[in-house]
Amino acid sequence: MAIYSAQIRHARRSYPDLLPWLEATPGHETRDRSSFRDAMEQRGVTPCGALAIWSIGGSILGALTAAFGRADVFVRTAAVERTVRRHLEEQAAHLDAADPSLTTLVREI
Structure with a gap:
């Protein structure tokens, strides 16, 4: 969520046309974070104490x-999302036998 918040701040000044796309995503992130916390x-x-460091x-x-430009927003955001998706898939595979309900949550996200 911190990535999108920083991008939104910059986009308001430099890329206002990206705002609808950027502003839609934190809602998903907030919902997912809430689901994990529950x-x-x-x-x-x-939660892990390192969350504050990750946020920074x-x-x-x-x-x-x-700051590197409109294309970089898309390219790096896609790379981060691919990494997160791969991590979630790995976690789901690991949790499958240990906690099926958590596996379901991870797969839904």
């Missing part, structure tokens, strides 16, 4: 992609 609470686990890194990545 699943963690149900299982009695807490995401903000920097989002600002850099926006």
Whole structure:
């Protein structure tokens, strides 16, 4: 979500035509994050302490992609989304036997 927030801030000034696309995505991210937090609470686990660091890194990545231009917003965002999707697929495969309901959540996201 931090990546998109930084891109949105820059796009407001430089690429207003990208705003509808960029602003639609954080809603998905917020929903997914909420779903994961609910699943963690149900299982009695807490979020990783590194989330704050990841958020800072995401903000920097989002600002850099926006600063490098419109095409970079698309190219790097697609690369990040592919990486996240691959990670989720790996997690679903790992969780399949251990926690089928969590596997379902991961696959839905």
